[in-house]
Amino acid sequence: MLSIDLARRLRRSGLRWRPRPGDRFVIDGDAFGDEVFILSDMTIEAHEHPTGTVLGFNGTTEWALDSVAADDSLWLPREDQLRDLLGRAFRSLSRVPALGEGLDGETVAYDVRTRRPGAENDESHLSGDPEDAYALSLLSFIDASLTPDD
Incomplete structure (x- = not known):
């Protein structure tokens, strides 16, 4: 959550x-x-x-x-609501190895990848909880939209 x-x-x-x-x-x-x-x-x-x-x-x-x-x-x-808010910027959610201990002794994190319109590369946000990873991606997207281009 x-x-x-x-x-x-x-x-x-x-x-x-x-x-x-x-x-x-x-x-x-x-x-x-x-x-x-x-x-x-x-x-x-x-x-x-x-x-x-x-x-x-x-x-x-x-x-x-x-x-x-x-x-x-x-x-x-929820995860689905955060994904919907990211819209077309959302690229993927994947489970990746990470530091720390996850379920059943596994070491996992969740990687949400997004791409802003006009960007060439994906942006990655990691967290131990998928909803937190989505939220970090959304916060980054919001922050970027409020920052004037240089």
Whole structure:
């Protein structure tokens, strides 16, 4: 799952969330720690209001929480959502040898390769988690799009 630190960096970079069923999020702050919630038509629904989107918690008395503004929540995009955001720049995801220990004693990392329009070479971003590798690629793409050409 995408790290909260990278999710915060994506939000600060300008990535906007339009809540949809199946989206994962945390309530940004210390009250709920790192508890991950998932939007669902049955338990947590996004309600659009003129003042903004509110995430309504249905029947969750154990959390003593009726609703929270989407702006007070932090979206944790899934791998497929991050890949979609990269669009045509996405080239590949591969599992590669890396330092450290992975599953079953294997040493692995995930390499997301992208290519910016007009570039001759792919750019590579490595992480121990595929969603983090996608997020690093997306952050690089966003940063490059905001930097004027020399």
